[in-house]
Amino acid sequence: MTTLLPVMIAGVSHQQTDFENSLHELAQLAATQNYQVVAIERQMLPQVNRQTYFGTGKIKSLQAQAQATGAKLILINDELTPTQLRNLENATQYRLLDRTELILQIFAQQAHTRPAQLQVRLAQLKYQLPRIHPSNNPLDQQRGGSGFNNRGAGESQRELNKRQLRQKIQQYQKELRQLQQTFATQSQKRQQADILRVALVGYTNAGKSSTLNALLKCTPEQTAKEVLVEDQLFATLDTAVREIKVPNYPAFLISDTVGFIDKLPTLLVESFRSTLEEARQADLLVQVIDGTNPDPEAIIQTTNKILAQLEITDKPMIYAYNKADLQTAKPTNSPIGTTISYSAHNLTSVQKLLSLILQQLFASYRPLTLLVPFTEGPLINQILCNEIIRDQSYTESGIKFHLFANPKSYNKLQQWQSNL
Numbered sequence: 001m002t003t004l005l006p007v008m009i010a011g012v013s014h015q016q017t018d019f020e021n022s023l024h025e026l027a028q029l030a031a032t033q034n035y036q037v038v039a040i041e042r043q044m045l046p047q048v049n050r051q052t053y054f055g056t057g058k059i060k061s062l063q064a065q066a067q068a069t070g071a072k073l074i075l076i077n078d079e080l081t082p083t084q085l086r087n088l089e090n091a092t093q094y095r096l097l098d099r100t101e102l103i104l105q106i107f108a109q110q111a112h113t114r115p116a117q118l119q120v121r122l123a124q125l126k127y128q129l130p131r132i133h134p135s136n137n138p139l140d141q142q143r144g145g146s147g148f149n150n151r152g153a154g155e156s157q158r159e160l161n162k163r164q165l166r167q168k169i170q171q172y173q174k175e176l177r178q179l180q181q182t183f184a185t186q187s188q189k190r191q192q193a194d195i196l197r198v199a200l201v202g203y204t205n206a207g208k209s210s211t212l213n214a215l216l217k218c219t220p221e222q223t224a225k226e227v228l229v230e231d232q233l234f235a236t237l238d239t240a241v242r243e244i245k246v247p248n249y250p251a252f253l254i255s256d257t258v259g260f261i262d263k264l265p266t267l268l269v270e271s272f273r274s275t276l277e278e279a280r281q282a283d284l285l286v287q288v289i290d291g292t293n294p295d296p297e298a299i300i301q302t303t304n305k306i307l308a309q310l311e312i313t314d315k316p317m318i319y320a321y322n323k324a325d326l327q328t329a330k331p332t333n334s335p336i337g338t339t340i341s342y343s344a345h346n347l348t349s350v351q352k353l354l355s356l357i358l359q360q361l362f363a364s365y366r367p368l369t370l371l372v373p374f375t376e377g378p379l380i381n382q383i384l385c386n387e388i389i390r391d392q393s394y395t396e397s398g399i400k401f402h403l404f405a406n407p408k409s410y411n412k413l414q415q416w417q418s419n420l
């Protein structure tokens, strides 16, 4: 049986309307790390205290509450500056974990491939760097531990000086660059193949991976491997790309990738920049939204903000509200763009999502009727692979196609145009 560590969660609300949701999300993040929330403390302030995060008057009651409830750790709802962290730990004599460090811990636990581990490790080291200095604070000694999980990551605080950290950062960056070169080559090859790409993006646990698997199931000839689905925040850290082939349509690629969350540490966003390359190169984004979320507008805003941070902007987007089987209300106040409600657990509704994807992805294809002589074998093959075939029939003089032509091949195909 897993032992749960009692923790207190605490945050300053600085005129946030979604503060309670944000605390709730922090509790969910805590649960993934086997922390049991035994107390919640809030303070309303116009802005956080630059030295101690909470107002000084609040600190004593925070400490008293933590003691009374037996909390072993205090989780803070924001990223603390190194000064705030140190001052607040000294004042409360409690080990603190801010939202960033908690998210980094979760990512570290979920990183199973070398690129993902390196990306998380780099973010962790960069987080540690300004927070490490010789100190008499005994709490610092507890920051050791092993593996990728802790701020000290297996070495005592004293050993880890900034120079060593910088060396490690360089070493990991070099290894990651080498791995990413291989990825870039694969990605380039796909680009050369002139194949259209769709990327599933959105909040963590919204059902992106489930949606990818369901889309694969909707296409009968599909043999592609399914991706991992888990009721767990940040189950997916690596990008998976699959080909989808719908009869009579050109094949296209679809990618599933790391999910987002409010206040996703900038360090992680930067670390995962190349993992999100598929989304940057996508022709269409499908933003998967958990339709059961009480505040879908806020999660859409968060996702769009992170996409903007990654310079993934100005792309056609489908807002796909998932988990319709659990949803009580239909989406209201939909953002500008195409909206659909579906459930990844219901293939009939996923089929509708697929139709919408096809409609958006191939929106620039134009209708054309062709009569292609049987002698044009290679051209017939190209047409079958690259164009949307609506109808084909055999006549004495060749194959007659009613199709939607790729704008790139439209002019070339026009020479076979038939008015019959």
Ligand SMILES: Nc1nc2c(ncn2[C@@H]2O[C@H](COP(=O)(O)OP(=O)(O)OP(=O)(O)O)[C@@H](O)[C@H]2O)c(=O)[nH]1
Binding pocket: 203, 204, 205, 206, 207, 208, 209, 210, 211, 228, 229, 230, 231, 232, 233, 234, 235, 236, 237, 257, 258, 259, 260, 322, 323, 324, 325, 326, 342, 343, 344, 345, 346
């Ligand atoms: N009831 C219901 N559950 C769903 C649906 N779609 C996904 N889920 C569940 O939601 C949880 C998360 O699904 P994933 O597909 O792993 O979500 P994700 O967006 O890939 O999550 P991360 O990879 O962690 O960012 C799993 O427990 C799924 O079974 C749905 O339509 N209905």
Ligand SMILES: [Mg+2]
Binding pocket: 208, 209, 210, 228, 229, 235, 236, 256, 257
């Ligand atoms: Mg996933």
